[in-house]
Amino acid sequence: MLVTITYTGPAATDLGYLLHKHPGKVQAFDTSVGTAHVFYPEKEAARCTVAMLLEIDALALARNKHLRGGSGADSLDNYVNDRPYASSSMTAVALGQLFRTAMTGRCDSRPELAASAIPLEIALTAVPVKGGSGLAQRLFEPLGWNVAEESIPLDPQDPGWGASDYVNLQLRGTVRLAAALRQIYVLLPVMDDSKHYWVGDDEVAKLLRAGEGWLNDHPERELITRRYLAHQRDMVDAATEAFPVNHDAAVPSDGDAEAPIVPxxxxxxxxxxxxxxxxxxxxxxxxxxxxxxxxxxxxxxxxxxxxxxxxxxxxxxxxxxxxxxxxxxxxxxxxxxxxxxxxxxxxxxxxxxxxxxxxxxxxxxxxxxxxxxxxxxxxxxxxxxxxxxxxxxxxxxxxxxxxxxxxxxxxxxxxxxxxxxxxxxxxxxxxxxxxxxxxxxxxxxxxxxxxxxxxxxxxxx
Known part of the structure; x- marks a missing residue:
């Protein structure tokens, strides 16, 4: 799986400071889902691109009971799946582990740049999208992204088979890098409507942290919350309760007020x-x-x-x-x-x-x-x-x-x-x-x- 992030602007190689990864090095990192390689295929003064290439051992994945997403030991899903090849929740986890500090918006060397919206181009390859054409636009466009979606055919040699459920995505927009990383971290598994690991109660806190500043007002907030939390009703209710109150909404009278629901x-x-x-x-x-x-x-x-x-x-x-x-x-x-x-x-x-x-x-x-x-x-x-x-x-x-x-x-x-x-x-x-x-x-x-x-x-x- 390949993810690239391009920044165009003055001193573009400052992208390395924001990501805490040196543009002059090719580095490999062990993550909980595989080996991630980080390198800069482009590092000019006005344009800089970082790439993350995630390698997953399909055999090791099939044998690892902790990376089965709740499937039973004998489930065929453990052996026949797209996880080693698609940009889904495993890619999101790798991004979160590699760029954890960048996702918080902290950069002591370039604090003004980290706090600013900057022109970014992000490419995501082989993204599984379950929910029909246009789901990626519904998720990313309200966040300020221009979305280009290229459908991947089931068989390039035989167009008659039609399109698969996988797309290549190009996102362009002027967004804070920290916000961009957090949005991708959440929305990759949302588009796939699946996670490779067992979803525990701590997922609510993860969603609230990663969604801070953009999820509360998103028109698809309910869909994002439901899918990210694997349709677990208790967790969805807990997350919904924890979202900041919209003070522009009508306030019920004292007689109509209800006690908050405790998850x-x-x-x-x-x-x-x-x-x-x-x-x-x-x-x-x-x-x-x-x-x-x-x-x-x-x-x-x-x-x-x-x-x-x-x-x-x-x-x-x-x-x-x-x-x-x-x-x-x-x-x-x-x-x-x-x-x-x-x-x-x-x-x-x-x-x-x-x-x-x-x-x-x-x-x-x-x-x-x-x-x-x-x-x-x-x-x-x-x-x-x-x-x-x-x-x-x-x-x-x-x-x-x-x-x-x-x-x-x-x-x-x-x-x-x-x-x-x-x-x-x-x-x-x-x-x-x-x-x-x-x-x-x-x-x-x-x-x-x-x-x-x-x-x-x-x-x-």
Whole structure:
């Protein structure tokens, strides 16, 4: 995949300062998705072009379970896909990792240039566009870009086959470089309506950061938000709630005003935090911590003196460390946290003797035959004083209008339990390992379907 950015103007090679990549060097960088080569095919006084060429090993990609976008291990999608060849979410991730500082707009050497709108030409090759002709224009033109879209035929030798879903895009406009990079970072996966990785709760924060200054007023904001967040209703609601209020809109009278809707992921974290405070936990392990959303909440409360996050994904742990800014916080805060590469099915000595362990939306990602291993590891071997487990209530799924019959809330869920099934499992685990169990609801409770999330609080007898 190839992306080029051209700046035309006086001292055009200052583009290297803005990107923090030297125009006189050809450099290769290892990213989480492959090897990215950065070079300058053009570096004249009045015109400078930087290119990013992303190389992806198709075989390594097929074998990497963390880059499957939620597909099952045996899914044909893991082996037959366009990810090594198309400019989609992998390209966006590589751009974000290579030009992270440029995306913030920071440039100590050329601060005035970084803060200014400059004439740019951006070329994106082999971009998958799902949504019909004109989607790229609808997304980029409101942001000040002139868009040229070249359809790629299915077979150049036989025009009768028609056009493919891939296009080459040329963007021209006078835009701040930081804004341009953030727009491409968001809109590449939006055009493809797909991501190569599992979409977690932290995606909302990513979207809000990258969309700052341009997304709130975009006429396609709803479509962008929905696609970027993989159509996950809770996350879409959370992002929509977080957008700045349009003060030009009509303000309802006091009698018509409604309380703000709190997204489910926040209610879930609130319920877990309340349970941990209730039992007086001071040392807590977040098992299957992902990118650290709950750990960030725990760090904000000084009552939690020892915090451990574990995950089977080394990449998720690296992202968690970055998200928590462990390299920037004080030594006192850093000493409270440990991120460990581990699994909920491992017998791990490092997790013994804790006040509490949390399995927040984790059990449903395991194959059912692996649950006994989890039970032995957490309740039989580590044996914390308290265990908090949350999981979706499948009975509530009928209240999600976009969720088809029999469809689970996430493609990586191996199962989803009814209330009776969850309570039967938790009661059996508690009886086997000496825990008393208390069941709670999380979220709005429907008279028939119950609550969207169910919580079990295990306390060791």
């Amino acid at each position: 489910l992921h926040r209610l879930r974290a609130d319920a877990v935090m309340a349970a941990l405070k209730e039992v007086g936990a001071h040392s807590v392990a977040d098992l299957g911590c992902g990118e650290g959303a709950l750990i960030k909440r725990l760090l904000g409360d000084s009552a939690f003196e020892e915090i451990i996050g574990t995950d089977v994904s080394a990449r998720a742990l690296a992202n968690a460390a970055q998200r928590l800014r462990l390299d920037e916080v004080s030594e006192r805060h850093r000493d409270r946290v440990r991120l460990l590469h581990s699994s909920v099915t491992y017998l791990d000595d490092r997790l013994r003797g804790l006040d509490a362990a949390v399995l927040m939306e984790v059990v449903e990602h395991l194959d059912p035959e692996r649950l006994p291993a989890l039970e032995q590891s957490v309740f039989g071997y580590s044996r914390p004083q308290t265990v908090v487990v949350t999981t979706p209530n499948v009975e509530y799924n009928v209240l999600y209008p976009r969720l088809g019959a029999g469809q689970r809330r996430h493609p990586d869920h191996r199962f989803e339990w009814t209330r009776h099934e969850f309570q039967a499992w938790a009661s059996s685990v508690g009886a086997t390992h000496g825990y008393d169990v208390d069941f709670r609801t999380v979220g709005d409770v429907d008279p028939e379907a119950g609550s969207p999330t169910q919580l079990a609080l295990f306390r060791r007898g």
